[in-house]
Amino acid sequence: MKRLATQLLGSRAKPKRIRHDILDKFEPEKGAAPKLSQVQHFIGHYKRTRLKESDFVEDMEILATGLKYYDEIGSIDPFIFGYEVEGGKPTFGDGTDEHPLVVGVSTPFMLKKLSYANEHIVHIDATYKLNQSGYPTIVLGVSDRARSFHPVAIFITSQVTGPIIHKVLVQLFNMYCVLTGELPEIRYCMADADKAQCNAVQSAVALKTRNPEKLVFLMCFFHVVKNVGEHVSKL
Structure with missing residues:
Protein backbone atom coordinates (compact mmCIF):
# COMPACT_ATOMS: atom_id res chain seq x y z
CA MET A 1 0.00 0.00 0.00
CA LYS A 2 2.81 2.40 0.87
CA ARG A 3 4.56 1.71 -2.43
CA LEU A 4 1.38 2.50 -4.36
CA ALA A 5 0.85 5.64 -2.31
CA THR A 6 4.35 6.95 -3.12
CA GLN A 7 3.87 6.16 -6.82
CA LEU A 8 0.59 8.06 -6.90
CA LEU A 9 2.20 10.90 -5.00
CA GLY A 10 4.68 11.27 -7.84
CA SER A 11 1.77 12.15 -10.14
CA ARG A 12 0.56 14.79 -7.63
CA ALA A 13 -2.50 12.80 -6.60
CA LYS A 14 -4.37 14.12 -3.57
CA PRO A 15 -4.63 12.04 -0.34
CA LYS A 16 -8.31 11.32 -0.92
CA ARG A 17 -7.61 10.03 -4.43
CA ILE A 18 -4.69 7.92 -3.16
CA ARG A 19 -6.90 6.32 -0.51
CA HIS A 20 -9.59 5.48 -3.09
CA ASP A 21 -7.02 3.87 -5.41
CA ILE A 22 -5.62 1.82 -2.52
CA LEU A 23 -9.10 0.56 -1.65
CA ASP A 24 -9.85 -0.28 -5.29
CA LYS A 25 -6.62 -2.22 -5.82
CA PHE A 26 -6.20 -4.07 -2.53
CA GLU A 27 -9.85 -4.37 -1.43
CA PRO A 28 -8.91 -4.64 2.26
CA GLU A 29 -11.34 -6.23 4.67
CA LYS A 30 -13.59 -4.04 6.75
CA GLY A 31 -11.59 -2.54 9.58
CA ALA A 32 -8.27 -3.02 7.78
CA ALA A 33 -8.74 -0.19 5.30
CA PRO A 34 -6.57 2.85 6.04
CA LYS A 35 -8.38 5.95 7.22
CA LEU A 36 -8.00 9.18 5.31
CA SER A 37 -6.17 10.71 8.27
CA GLN A 38 -3.64 7.84 8.19
CA VAL A 39 -3.02 8.37 4.48
CA GLN A 40 -2.59 12.11 5.05
CA HIS A 41 -0.14 11.51 7.89
CA PHE A 42 1.94 9.06 5.81
CA ILE A 43 2.05 11.42 2.82
CA GLY A 44 3.01 14.41 4.96
CA HIS A 45 5.80 12.45 6.66
CA TYR A 46 7.06 11.07 3.34
CA LYS A 47 7.16 14.53 1.77
CA ARG A 48 9.08 16.03 4.67
CA THR A 49 11.59 13.21 5.21
CA ARG A 50 12.14 11.78 1.72
CA LEU A 51 11.22 14.56 -0.69
CA LYS A 52 12.38 17.40 1.61
CA GLU A 53 9.11 19.15 0.76
CA SER A 54 8.35 21.60 3.53
CA ASP A 55 7.58 25.28 4.02
CA PHE A 56 8.54 25.30 7.70
CA VAL A 57 11.26 27.85 8.43
CA GLU A 58 13.19 25.38 10.60
CA ASP A 59 13.31 22.81 7.80
CA MET A 60 14.47 25.46 5.34
CA GLU A 61 17.26 26.53 7.68
CA ILE A 62 18.47 22.93 7.96
CA LEU A 63 18.35 22.50 4.17
CA ALA A 64 20.23 25.76 3.55
CA THR A 65 22.90 24.84 6.11
CA GLY A 66 23.44 21.47 4.45
CA LEU A 67 23.64 22.97 0.96
CA LYS A 68 25.96 25.91 1.54
CA TYR A 69 28.50 26.84 -1.12
CA TYR A 70 32.12 25.90 -0.33
CA ASP A 71 35.37 26.15 -2.27
CA GLU A 72 35.69 22.45 -3.11
CA ILE A 73 32.08 21.97 -4.23
Whole structure:
Protein backbone atom coordinates (compact mmCIF):
# COMPACT_ATOMS: atom_id res chain seq x y z
CA MET A 1 0.00 0.00 0.00
CA LYS A 2 2.81 2.40 0.87
CA ARG A 3 4.56 1.71 -2.43
CA LEU A 4 1.38 2.50 -4.36
CA ALA A 5 0.85 5.64 -2.31
CA THR A 6 4.35 6.95 -3.12
CA GLN A 7 3.87 6.16 -6.82
CA LEU A 8 0.59 8.06 -6.90
CA LEU A 9 2.20 10.90 -5.00
CA GLY A 10 4.68 11.27 -7.84
CA SER A 11 1.77 12.15 -10.14
CA ARG A 12 0.56 14.79 -7.63
CA ALA A 13 -2.50 12.80 -6.60
CA LYS A 14 -4.37 14.12 -3.57
CA PRO A 15 -4.63 12.04 -0.34
CA LYS A 16 -8.31 11.32 -0.92
CA ARG A 17 -7.61 10.03 -4.43
CA ILE A 18 -4.69 7.92 -3.16
CA ARG A 19 -6.90 6.32 -0.51
CA HIS A 20 -9.59 5.48 -3.09
CA ASP A 21 -7.02 3.87 -5.41
CA ILE A 22 -5.62 1.82 -2.52
CA LEU A 23 -9.10 0.56 -1.65
CA ASP A 24 -9.85 -0.28 -5.29
CA LYS A 25 -6.62 -2.22 -5.82
CA PHE A 26 -6.20 -4.07 -2.53
CA GLU A 27 -9.85 -4.37 -1.43
CA PRO A 28 -8.91 -4.64 2.26
CA GLU A 29 -11.34 -6.23 4.67
CA LYS A 30 -13.59 -4.04 6.75
CA GLY A 31 -11.59 -2.54 9.58
CA ALA A 32 -8.27 -3.02 7.78
CA ALA A 33 -8.74 -0.19 5.30
CA PRO A 34 -6.57 2.85 6.04
CA LYS A 35 -8.38 5.95 7.22
CA LEU A 36 -8.00 9.18 5.31
CA SER A 37 -6.17 10.71 8.27
CA GLN A 38 -3.64 7.84 8.19
CA VAL A 39 -3.02 8.37 4.48
CA GLN A 40 -2.59 12.11 5.05
CA HIS A 41 -0.14 11.51 7.89
CA PHE A 42 1.94 9.06 5.81
CA ILE A 43 2.05 11.42 2.82
CA GLY A 44 3.01 14.41 4.96
CA HIS A 45 5.80 12.45 6.66
CA TYR A 46 7.06 11.07 3.34
CA LYS A 47 7.16 14.53 1.77
CA ARG A 48 9.08 16.03 4.67
CA THR A 49 11.59 13.21 5.21
CA ARG A 50 12.14 11.78 1.72
CA LEU A 51 11.22 14.56 -0.69
CA LYS A 52 12.38 17.40 1.61
CA GLU A 53 9.11 19.15 0.76
CA SER A 54 8.35 21.60 3.53
CA ASP A 55 7.58 25.28 4.02
CA PHE A 56 8.54 25.30 7.70
CA VAL A 57 11.26 27.85 8.43
CA GLU A 58 13.19 25.38 10.60
CA ASP A 59 13.31 22.81 7.80
CA MET A 60 14.47 25.46 5.34
CA GLU A 61 17.26 26.53 7.68
CA ILE A 62 18.47 22.93 7.96
CA LEU A 63 18.35 22.50 4.17
CA ALA A 64 20.23 25.76 3.55
CA THR A 65 22.90 24.84 6.11
CA GLY A 66 23.44 21.47 4.45
CA LEU A 67 23.64 22.97 0.96
CA LYS A 68 25.96 25.91 1.54
CA TYR A 69 28.50 26.84 -1.12
CA TYR A 70 32.12 25.90 -0.33
CA ASP A 71 35.37 26.15 -2.27
CA GLU A 72 35.69 22.45 -3.11
CA ILE A 73 32.08 21.97 -4.23
CA GLY A 74 31.55 19.77 -7.29
CA SER A 75 30.55 21.37 -10.58
CA ILE A 76 27.08 19.77 -10.57
CA ASP A 77 26.45 19.85 -6.82
CA PRO A 78 23.52 22.13 -5.89
CA PHE A 79 23.89 24.93 -3.38
CA ILE A 80 21.50 27.47 -1.86
CA PHE A 81 22.34 31.17 -1.66
CA GLY A 82 20.77 34.61 -1.54
CA TYR A 83 19.60 34.53 2.08
CA GLU A 84 20.89 36.61 4.98
CA VAL A 85 23.24 35.17 7.61
CA GLU A 86 23.10 36.12 11.29
CA GLY A 87 25.41 34.55 13.83
CA GLY A 88 26.61 32.05 11.25
CA LYS A 89 23.07 30.75 10.67
CA PRO A 90 20.80 31.33 7.66
CA THR A 91 17.84 33.63 8.20
CA PHE A 92 14.91 34.09 5.86
CA GLY A 93 12.62 37.06 5.38
CA ASP A 94 9.05 36.89 6.59
CA GLY A 95 7.63 37.85 3.19
CA THR A 96 6.94 41.51 3.94
CA ASP A 97 8.16 44.36 1.76
CA GLU A 98 10.74 45.22 4.42
CA HIS A 99 11.97 41.63 4.81
CA PRO A 100 11.20 39.70 1.60
CA LEU A 101 11.97 36.03 1.11
CA VAL A 102 14.71 35.49 -1.48
CA VAL A 103 16.34 32.06 -1.85
CA GLY A 104 18.39 30.98 -4.86
CA VAL A 105 19.40 27.51 -6.07
CA SER A 106 22.11 26.74 -8.60
CA THR A 107 25.25 24.69 -9.30
CA PRO A 108 28.74 25.93 -10.28
CA PHE A 109 28.24 24.52 -13.78
CA MET A 110 24.94 26.38 -14.21
CA LEU A 111 26.16 29.63 -12.71
CA LYS A 112 29.20 29.79 -14.99
CA LYS A 113 26.81 29.94 -17.96
CA LEU A 114 26.38 33.59 -17.03
CA SER A 115 29.77 34.19 -18.63
CA TYR A 116 28.03 33.97 -22.03
CA ALA A 117 25.83 36.94 -21.14
CA ASN A 118 28.36 39.31 -22.69
CA GLU A 119 27.20 38.13 -26.14
CA HIS A 120 23.89 36.36 -25.63
CA ILE A 121 20.54 37.17 -24.00
CA VAL A 122 19.80 36.85 -20.29
CA HIS A 123 16.19 35.88 -19.60
CA ILE A 124 14.21 36.62 -16.45
CA ASP A 125 10.79 35.05 -16.03
CA ALA A 126 8.50 34.42 -13.08
CA THR A 127 5.92 31.69 -12.66
CA TYR A 128 3.63 30.63 -9.82
CA LYS A 129 3.05 26.93 -10.47
CA LEU A 130 6.41 25.27 -9.83
CA ASN A 131 5.88 24.56 -6.14
CA GLN A 132 2.91 23.43 -4.08
CA SER A 133 3.09 26.35 -1.66
CA GLY A 134 2.42 28.89 -4.39
CA TYR A 135 5.57 30.95 -3.90
CA PRO A 136 6.70 32.82 -7.03
CA THR A 137 9.58 31.14 -8.82
CA ILE A 138 11.98 33.31 -10.80
CA VAL A 139 13.99 31.52 -13.47
CA LEU A 140 17.14 33.09 -14.90
CA GLY A 141 19.09 31.77 -17.84
CA VAL A 142 20.94 32.52 -21.06
CA SER A 143 19.85 31.65 -24.60
CA ASP A 144 22.31 31.18 -27.45
CA ARG A 145 22.16 31.61 -31.22
CA ALA A 146 20.95 28.02 -31.61
CA ARG A 147 17.85 28.96 -29.55
CA SER A 148 18.93 26.73 -26.69
CA PHE A 149 18.14 27.90 -23.17
CA HIS A 150 20.77 27.40 -20.47
CA PRO A 151 19.41 27.84 -16.91
CA VAL A 152 21.66 29.79 -14.57
CA ALA A 153 19.69 29.87 -11.31
CA ILE A 154 16.22 29.51 -9.83
CA PHE A 155 14.94 31.77 -7.05
CA ILE A 156 12.01 31.32 -4.69
CA THR A 157 10.65 34.69 -3.58
CA SER A 158 7.73 36.02 -1.57
CA GLN A 159 6.67 38.51 -4.25
CA VAL A 160 7.67 39.61 -7.73
CA THR A 161 8.37 43.34 -7.42
CA GLY A 162 11.05 45.69 -8.66
CA PRO A 163 13.02 45.68 -5.38
CA ILE A 164 12.93 41.88 -5.20
CA ILE A 165 14.08 41.52 -8.83
CA HIS A 166 16.91 43.92 -7.96
CA LYS A 167 17.88 41.83 -4.92
CA VAL A 168 17.72 38.59 -6.92
CA LEU A 169 20.09 39.96 -9.55
CA VAL A 170 22.49 41.43 -7.01
CA GLN A 171 22.68 38.10 -5.16
CA LEU A 172 23.18 36.27 -8.46
CA PHE A 173 25.97 38.60 -9.61
CA ASN A 174 27.66 38.45 -6.19
CA MET A 175 27.60 34.64 -6.26
CA TYR A 176 29.03 34.63 -9.78
CA CYS A 177 31.85 36.88 -8.56
CA VAL A 178 32.57 34.52 -5.66
CA LEU A 179 32.70 31.58 -8.06
CA THR A 180 34.74 33.13 -10.88
CA GLY A 181 36.55 36.05 -9.24
CA GLU A 182 35.03 38.63 -11.59
CA LEU A 183 31.77 40.45 -12.16
CA PRO A 184 29.63 39.38 -15.13
CA GLU A 185 28.97 41.49 -18.21
CA ILE A 186 25.32 41.66 -19.30
CA ARG A 187 24.76 42.73 -22.93
CA TYR A 188 21.06 41.93 -23.41
CA CYS A 189 18.33 41.20 -20.87
CA MET A 190 14.81 40.05 -21.71
CA ALA A 191 11.98 40.27 -19.18
CA ASP A 192 8.30 41.18 -18.83
CA ALA A 193 6.76 44.44 -20.02
CA ASP A 194 6.97 45.96 -16.58
CA LYS A 195 8.65 49.29 -15.90
CA ALA A 196 9.59 48.26 -12.36
CA GLN A 197 11.41 45.17 -13.67
CA CYS A 198 13.23 47.26 -16.26
CA ASN A 199 14.37 49.73 -13.61
CA ALA A 200 15.41 46.89 -11.29
CA VAL A 201 17.49 45.24 -14.00
CA GLN A 202 19.18 48.50 -14.96
CA SER A 203 20.02 49.41 -11.36
CA ALA A 204 21.39 45.95 -10.53
CA VAL A 205 23.44 45.81 -13.73
CA ALA A 206 24.83 49.29 -13.06
CA LEU A 207 25.79 48.25 -9.54
CA LYS A 208 27.23 44.77 -10.00
CA THR A 209 28.43 44.20 -13.58
CA ARG A 210 31.15 45.26 -15.99
CA ASN A 211 30.35 47.78 -18.75
CA PRO A 212 26.75 48.44 -17.61
CA GLU A 213 26.34 51.16 -20.24
CA LYS A 214 26.15 48.44 -22.93
CA LEU A 215 22.97 46.90 -21.49
CA VAL A 216 20.01 46.61 -23.88
CA PHE A 217 16.69 45.76 -22.21
CA LEU A 218 14.35 43.65 -24.35
CA MET A 219 10.66 42.87 -23.98
CA CYS A 220 9.63 39.25 -24.63
CA PHE A 221 7.55 38.72 -27.79
CA PHE A 222 4.51 37.48 -25.89
CA HIS A 223 4.23 40.77 -24.02
CA VAL A 224 4.84 42.75 -27.21
CA VAL A 225 1.86 41.05 -28.87
CA LYS A 226 -0.27 41.37 -25.73
CA ASN A 227 0.39 45.07 -25.27
CA VAL A 228 -0.03 45.90 -28.96
CA GLY A 229 -3.35 44.04 -28.94
CA GLU A 230 -4.57 45.91 -25.88
CA HIS A 231 -3.67 49.31 -27.32
CA VAL A 232 -5.04 48.56 -30.80
CA SER A 233 -8.38 47.43 -29.34
CA LYS A 234 -8.80 50.88 -27.78
CA LEU A 235 -8.46 52.71 -31.11
